[in-house]
Amino acid sequence: MADPMTSSANGTTANATAANLADATAALDPVAASARNAKVSAAGSLNEAADAVGKAPAALNEAAHSLLSAARTLLEGKTEVVVAKGQEVYGKVKERAVERFGDTDVLVREKPYVALGIAAVAGFLLGHLISSGRSQVVYLRDDR
Numbered sequence: 001m002a003d004p005m006t007s008s009a010n011g012t013t014a015n016a017t018a019a020n021l022a023d024a025t026a027a028l029d030p031v032a033a034s035a036r037n038a039k040v041s042a043a044g045s046l047n048e049a050a051d052a053v054g055k056a057p058a059a060l061n062e063a064a065h066s067l068l069s070a071a072r073t074l075l076e077g078k079t080e081v082v083v084a085k086g087q088e089v090y091g092k093v094k095e096r097a098v099e100r101f102g103d104t105d106v107l108v109r110e111k112p113y114v115a116l117g118i119a120a121v122a123g124f125l126l127g128h129l130i131s132s133g134r135s136q137v138v139y140l141r142d143d144r
Helices: 004-110 112-131
Strands: none
Touching: 004 112
């Protein structure tokens, strides 16, 4: 049979172990609650980050459209200025060309031989400048 003393000691040890377990569980409950709160907080932070990442392409797209719109407006303004200056310069060049053509027409009508000589010299010089880049050496081959 079991010794009453031994069973009483075993009961006391079991009670002490149960008390120690209860104390340890009570001590771990705040840690477990803190861990659950941290898990919920981390999940919330991850959800917020996922939402921010999901919204990033739309924000980048909007920023790109805004930048392109500003660049287009700037370029349109600059283009208008350049076109206006180009038209002004074209008008001046056209006026000078008409004046020079008039002077040339008078020269050709009054002194045709001088004009013909000037044209011949100009043609000769232009031909010489164009052909000066090519080799002028001619090789003869004997076909015997």
